[in-house]
Amino acid sequence: MSKVANHSPGRRIYSTRFATIVVWIITVAWTVPTFGLFVSSFRSKTDIYNTGWWHVFTHPSFTFANYREVLFGGGALSLGNGVLPYLVNSIVITIPSVIIPIAVATLAAYSLAWIKFKGSDFLFFFIFALQIVPLQMSLIPLLQLFTGGAHIGHITIIPAFGIAGHFAGIWLPHTMFALPLAIYLLHNFISSLPRDLMEAAHMDGANHFKVFRQIVLPLSIPAIAAFAIFQFLWVWNDLLIALTFASGTEEIAPINAKLASLVGQYGSGWQFLTAGAFVSIAIPLAVFFSLQKYFVRGLLAGSVK
Amino acid sequence: MGTFISDNAPKFGQVLIAVFGFLAIMSAIFFIAGKANGKKSKPIANIVFLGPAVLLLGAGLIVPTFQTIMFSFKNDTSQKWVGLANYKWIFTDPDIHLVLFNTLLWILVVPVVTTGIGLGLAVLMDRMRNESIPKALIFMPMAISFVGASIIWRFVYNYSTRNQPQVGLLSAIVKLFGGQPQNWLLVKPLNTFLLMIIFVWVQTGFSMVILSAAIKAVPADIVEASALDGAYGWRLFRFITFPSVRSTFIVVLATQVVGALKLFDIVRTMTGGNFGTNVIANEMYAQVFVQFNQGKGSALAIALFMCVLPVLFYNMRNLRLERSHR
Structure with a gap:
């Protein structure tokens, strides 16, 4: 389709060469900052501070020392055990924070689309609207709930969960905040599945649980994949929830929170910051480039988060 | 490696327990609820399917x-009622006026620029042949956290004191053209624009x-027909391309407005809200977790919420229109 269009007279009106040159200039400008930091992460401290990174083109000289020190610590500048524990925390935080909201949202989306009841349309509208509510609205009450439980007057309704400072205290907010977008995206997809398919299954005596397991879930994999990548990047790159619910300790804080605090500590400890930044963005970049197609599909399905 | 595994085994154990425990409970409920038949089966299904989401939301x-x-x-x-004092503070404190002004600047400038350059x-890419590489490279920063992006750009804005070599790209370029490099992040109001x-x-x-x-979704025959009618270049863009994508353009613009409103990470990482760069979301965090003032922090959260309300209503209207067209 687009190939045909590109060669049609209508699309050739701007010279292709002009467009190509402009786009490539912008692309280079867009890439240079990342490239500069990447190159610097392999330069020694003396090199970083004495010459700009562009000198590598004339005087190439590289080292892995920055990465070794950032990952495992123990160097001159005491980074403790390095950022590796935080990288592990990021993985530990991310996996359940992606899987659990997907499961909850797929169920809800199916129900809203195919088990209609009075008010299910209203509920869908309401959840759609929740997408845009700033999560700042929830931070203080949720933190209180996690540390002190819920009370009306002197009566305790929900006891203190005791999950503040544990991974569960980060999984739960990520799950809660992911639901509006997840339900909306999955509802768009699941509600467009063919009605005949559902009706035929019900004719054969399948109940909703069976239809969900055997028809809806397998067919929804593309939509689930699209949202999963979205949610993965969101959780991995989040700072606000991490700062609020993980107290910055080596026990549970993710690498993003650690990096933010490193910037504060060593405002210009570039040998650490360069390597640290790349340690933290390597995994999302890999996911992004290998699954870009699904990610774009998720974006196009509509997201205003 | 051995210690790495033994150190982290408990953490990964928690992941397994959380994920499989959750899935096991859901399966058990599914199994039991699936047994229900007749009149009760529909409400039971609704409770099982919707219950967890409704509870969590x-x-x-x-x-x-x-x-x-x-x-x-x-x-x-949060122990004493103070009436409108926190809101009065927002409207009268000169420090907060700067915060509000900066946030306004963010939502006026940033969405227009991002959506404009994006368009x-x-x-342009629609008219070139190998668009996939530049597209992926310009899209790439989406995968990078605001914290990572802040570090990347902090390095670009790096300033070394006089007589030391300038290793930041911005300083080096300014110097190359005979200018005087400065500690960019301290220069008001330039620093806000750098963020x-x-x-x-x-x-x-x-x-x-x-x-x-x-x-790409604009039908090729419409474009061709208008080209035959003499619509080229700017005219084609103005009368055919832009009107066709206008509703998408507005949705993207609205999304960027909301993003710019909630912006927190960049300000937090780059300046901590100092040097005149503070915005509502960062001030809200600072009030709650640095000043320990829940009242003021909550009032700022409400201010943010009020700002997104118009976008919320706009989105709701769109959804309703979309549904009635089906």
């Missing part, structure tokens, strides 16, 4: 929203990808 978003509204009328520890790139560049750098790819898809 209620506890995570709905109840907290009302609590935050209440806290905004109370004092720093320009989408139009905006980071957001633009991250978000332009989002605008570009969505608008590019919208442009």
Whole structure:
């Protein structure tokens, strides 16, 4: 389709060469900052501070020392055990924070689309609207709930969960905040599945649980994949929830929170910051480039988060 | 390696327990509820399917929203009612005026620039042959966290004191053209715009990808017919391309407005809100977790919420229109 269009007279009106040159200039400008930091992460401290990174083109000289020190610590500048524990925390935080909201949202989306009841349309509208509510609205009450439980007057309704400072205290907010977008995206997809398919299954005596397991879930994999990548990047790159619910300790804080605090500590400890930044963005970049197609599909399905 | 595994085994154990425990409970409920037959089976299905989501949304978003509204009328520890004092503070404190002004600047400048560049790139890329590589490279920052992006740009804005070599790209370029490098992040109001560049750098790819898809969806015969009628270049863009993608353009713009409003990470990482760069979301965090003033923090959260309300109503209207067209 687009190939045909590109060669049609209508699309050739701007010279292709002009467009190509402009786009490539912008692309280079867009890439240079990342490239500069990447190159610097392999330069020694003396090199970083004495010459700009562009000198590598004339005087190439590289080292892995920055990465070794950032990952495992123990160097001159005491980074403790390095950022590796935080990288592990990021993985530990991310996996359940992606899987659990997907499961909850797929169920809800199916129900809203195919088990209609009075008010299910209203509920869908309401959840759609929740997408845009700033999560700042929830931070203080949720933190209180996690540390002190819920009370009306002197009566305790929900006891203190005791999950503040544990991974569960980060999984739960990520799950809660992911639901509006997840339900909306999955509802768009699941509600467009063919009605005949559902009706035929019900004719054969399948109940909703069976239809969900055997028809809806397998067919929804593309939509689930699209949202999963979205949610993965969101959780991995989040700072606000991490700062609020993980107290910055080596026990549970993710690498993003650690990096933010490193910037504060060593405002210009570039040998650490360069390597640290790349340690933290390597995994999302890999996911992004290998699954870009699904990610774009998720974006196009509509997201205003 | 051995110690690495033994050190981290408990953490990964927690992941397994959380994921499989959760899935096991859900399966058990599924199994039991699936046995129900007849009249009760539909309400039971609704409870099982919707219950978890409704509970989590209620506890995570709905109840907290009302609590935050209440806290905004109370004092720093939420023990005494103070009426409108926290809101009065927002409207009268000169420090907060700067915060509000900066936030306004962010939502006026950033969405227009990101969506504008995104549209320009989408139009240009529609006319070139190998668009996939530049597209991926401009889209790439979307995968990088605002913290990572802040570090990347902090390095670009790096300033070394006089007589030392300038290793930051911006300083080096300024010097190359005979200018005087400065400690860029301290220069008001330039620093706010330098922070905006980071957001633009991250978000332009989002605008570009969505608008590019919208442009590709414009039927080729419409474009060809108007070309035959003499609509080329700017005229084609003005009268055919842009009107066709206008609704997408507005949705993207609205999304960027909301993103710019909630912006927190960049300001937090780059300046901590100092040197005249503070915005509402960062001030809210600082009030709650640095000043320990829940009242003021909650009032600021409400201010943010008020700002997104118009976008919320706009989105709701769109959804209703979309549904009635089906």
